[in-house]
Amino acid sequence: MSKHGFDSADLRIKPGQPVKLSQFDAQGDGSLDKDKTKALTETLHDELYQLQSRLYAEGKQSLLVVLQAMDAGGKDGTIKSVFRGLNPQGVVVTPFKVPTPAELAHDFLWRVHQRTPAKGQIGIFNRSHYEDVLVVRVNQLVPEKVWRARYDQINAFEQMLSEAGTRIVKFYLHISRDEQKERLVDRLNSPDEQWKFSTSDLPVRERWDDYMQAYEEVLKRCSTESAPWYVIPANRKWQRNYFVTRILIETLKDMNPKYPKPEPGLDKVVIPD
Numbered sequence: 086m087s088k089h090g091f092d093s094a095d096l097r098i099k100p101g102q103p104v105k106l107s108q109f110d111a112q113g114d115g116s117l118d119k120d121k122t123k124a125l126t127e128t129l130h131d132e133l134y135q136l137q138s139r140l141y142a143e144g145k146q147s148l149l150v151v152l153q154a155m156d157a158g159g160k161d162g163t164i165k166s167v168f169r170g171l172n173p174q175g176v177v178v179t180p181f182k183v184p185t186p187a188e189l190a191h192d193f194l195w196r197v198h199q200r201t202p203a204k205g206q207i208g209i210f211n212r213s214h215y216e217d218v219l220v221v222r223v224n225q226l227v228p229e230k231v232w233r234a235r236y237d238q239i240n241a242f243e244q245m246l247s248e249a250g251t252r253i254v255k256f257y258l259h260i261s262r263d264e265q266k267e268r269l270v271d272r273l274n275s276p277d278e279q280w281k282f283s284t285s286d287l288p289v290r291e292r293w294d295d296y297m298q299a300y301e302e303v304l305k306r307c308s309t310e311s312a313p314w315y316v317i318p319a320n321r322k323w324q325r326n327y328f329v330t331r332i333l334i335e336t337l338k339d340m341n342p343k344y345p346k347p348e349p350g351l352d353k354v355v356i357p358d
């Protein structure tokens with residue numbers, strides 16, 4: 086972490102950069118004060134709201150936010166906290182589940198492309214086309230030759246989206262294996278959260294190292310200038326929300342959406358009684 090406060094470059098993976106996730110501390114920045122950071126995140130949230138209003142009104146560009154994480158990594162929590170209170174007409178969330186027979190009867194990007202954000206919209210992917218080189222790779226759901234080709238296919242797809250006016254940011258919410266255990270235990274014991282518990286998450290947890298390796302290849306091969314990956318330390322939810330909010334604001338500021346020019350002569354308009 087930078088000595089001079091937050092710098093998104095510290096969390097962004099450079100194109101081609103080899104990544105060892107065991108060297109990324111999921112605890113985050115020990116120098117951040119919890120209460121102050123939470124208060125700051127609230128202020129930043131107002132700024133996010135303003136930027137989204139401009140993006141929506143402008144209607145010329147879109148933002149695609151990809152969220153990936155291990156089970157209980159905080160994808161749902163991030164969506165609920167970071168995007169709460171924005172104009173719901175301008176936000177579309179899509180969770181990607183085990184593909185349906187109809188989806189499996191198409192290429193792997195078919196279902197994804199249908200859900201990319203229209204101009205003026207923020208599209209949020211809760212899981213994404215990256216599952217097709219994560220769970221699909223680890224569980225060998227297709228031959229290696231098929232998933233190996235997908236990194237380039239994903240990069241080409243994202244490049245095309247970017248040239249069509251869709252800005253892309255991708256977050257890998259990085260929790261430690263211990264933190265996952267704690268969260269799964271909480272899930273198991275809380276009546277309000279048991280519905281989220283799936284025994285099918287346990288074999289996935291057993292293959293933690295294989296998943297980390299699959300994520301490392303994704304981060305190395307698919308973090309590009311136009312569609313960067315960020316590794317977010319996510320053990321502490323308040324830090325995770327802070328980092329994600331900062332990066333979204335930075336991205337939207339760079340996109341610089343503007344309110345459309347008002348019709349000429351509005352100063353002479355009188356609203357009739």
Ligand code: AMP
Pocket residue numbers: 180181182183184212213216217220221
């Ligand atoms: P959840 O996000 O907890 O609702 O779980 C969704 C499940 O769908 C996870 O176990 C994902 O690994 C799985 N999933 C998502 N996309 C794919 C895919 N392309 N192929 C196989 N499984 C997938």
Ligand code: MG
Pocket residue numbers: 156157281283286
């Ligand atoms: Mg789940």
